[in-house]
Amino acid sequence: MHRRPTNGKLFLRGPYRLPVMPRAVTVGLHAAIVAVTEEEPRILTVSEGAADRRLAALPFGPLDPDRHRTLELGLRVWVHEQTGMELAYVEQLYTFGDRDRALAADGRTLLLAVAYLALVRERQVAEGHTAAWQGIYRFLPWEDRRDGEPEMFGSHIRPALAKWVNAATENSVRHERRGRADITFGSGAAQWDSERVLDRYELLYEAGLVAESARDKEPAAHAVDAIRPEVGFGAPLALDHRRILATALGRLRGKLKYRPLVFELLPGTFTLLQLQRTVEALVGVRLHKQNFRRLVERGSLVEGTGELEPDTGGRPAELFRFRREVLHERPAPGVGLPGLPAGQ
Amino acid sequence: MHRRPTNGKLFLRGPYRLPVMPRAVTVGLHAAIVAVTEEEPRILTVSEGAADRRLAALPFGPLDPDRHRTLELGLRVWVHEQTGMELAYVEQLYTFGDRDRALAADGRTLLLAVAYLALVRERQVAEGHTAAWQGIYRFLPWEDRRDGEPEMFGSHIRPALAKWVNAATENSVRHERRGRADITFGSGAAQWDSERVLDRYELLYEAGLVAESARDKEPAAHAVDAIRPEVGFGAPLALDHRRILATALGRLRGKLKYRPLVFELLPGTFTLLQLQRTVEALVGVRLHKQNFRRLVERGSLVEGTGELEPDTGGRPAELFRFRREVLHERPAPGVGLPGLPAGQ
């Protein structure tokens, strides 16, 4: 969007007039492409140069209204060009556009980022593409609580948060910070809410605890290869991409409960334990096995195929398939999370 | 965004390069401002000219990175300029950018629309502003089922949908259409899902049943003042604004269940019946009174003030207030909808 003479006709078919013409905005389409393999949620990243000199980024490209009929189609084009991947399930996440956090190198162009979540089954990345799958918890390590609170949480995050809280000189600010830290990270009266992924990342960002905070404040002082993961606070990503990743994971965790999204990540047939492990990997907590099975079976989300999977290490498990019909039956069919009192 | 020589440095601080420069995009900020008064959900609309010659529109304006530090702040500025209103609760809804549906009058500029939902207590519109509150169900009449299925549903919508289904010559298309109509409008095996507001509007749009469909197809043939409400299918709004309204209502209905949003719409103290009526107005269905009370009270969402509201027409009701503390206690405190099996 460039400055030029205002033209009332330009914007609308109707008689509405836009009072002022804006300066310079660029619209980017960004994809958080998620898969779960070997009980680990992964994200597809790209990197255009030598891996050791560049930060990983999510696949992205600018919206081109000439080529892209819709935003989502534009996204698919970019993803295909950069990773060779054809996306099935795609959903829009959020549009980011803070001036402080998404300014182009010219310091004048605002980079508007429309972020998407895509779910796929992990595949080998096609020839000729440098894209790579990486574990999501490499970037957001505090989000994985399947084996209880991770070690780095107590050793690094909690103390750093406490320091941040006490760094406030004003009493009211300190109180406000403590409350916010309690809610987002589930200390004090509040419990851990697995969906508040973005809140947690944002808090760490504001507290200056992730590499991106420093980079955005002092772009000059932080050339790309100067950005290094800080121990315990996860690896950084290019641009705003860790924020997008956090948004994606939070949305996915929430939506899992009322939409049958997991099945986008699983093969056509799967055992109930595979299903459970996939959900656990995403939500980052362990679930009660028998109750989980009861829920998905009673919810008629799956049906047995009669076939058995013998490689379980124990008794062979029956293979199930997703019953697509539920989409036509109930309003909000999700996997439901036994042991997780709504919202956890 | 204007075509100009590609400059790798323009876009990123890092070494990423955007392969192609896009053509022309304009970013608009649009606000669906919702209030509930007298048991009726309302939306704030603006209209720049004589009311009888113009369609109502939502408050909106272009993003101006010079003046607006963030998208949300830009939205607040526009809303304030156009309506005199200061917004409290604001949340981003969705970014729309279909080329077919949001092209400027020049036929070349894509109008990207970033839509927001805002919740307020209804107020008199300030002097000097032409903004007006209008009932939401004037635009989406089929969404109000508080008195059962509305009359126009059986008389107009259902037959029109059936016609649309049968208009498909190919068998598979017909089957697919019927399935979609069943899911979104809750016929056949499917139940009415109050959250699928957008799906329903989109289906009516695609079926050519709302005024906007024709307008977008034949802009020339449908000058603004030629767009007239079609009986039973609700009044049209300018641009894509009815779609934004549908998105807003759907989001609000969903979020009500797990976040205490209703209280943004209520005065500081209120009776439990007022609370219930407000929820009902938004969700568009009636709730079981005793169970509703049980839920909000057991959920500790509210606390009694001891004061009584005598003007109930019967026994005076106790006045309650929202317990802000719940935000610090439980992960997902919503009003819960008794009688509504999750997702309804």
Next chain:
DNA sequence: TCACTTATGCTCAATTTGAGAATTACAATA
């Protein structure tokens, strides 16, 4: 055959729904 591992089935108490009856408190009216 035994030890081990995982799948699957089943039980049971505690809670949470869904629905409605019963009781209370005020206003208006006979």
Next chain:
DNA sequence: TATTGTAATTCTCAAATTGAGCATAAGTGA
């Protein structure tokens, strides 16, 4: 003042759902 109407508020009760665990089944490898 007694009666009637309208809501508010309290209770009850059966049905369904959840949370937790025990028991049994069916494979594998030693």
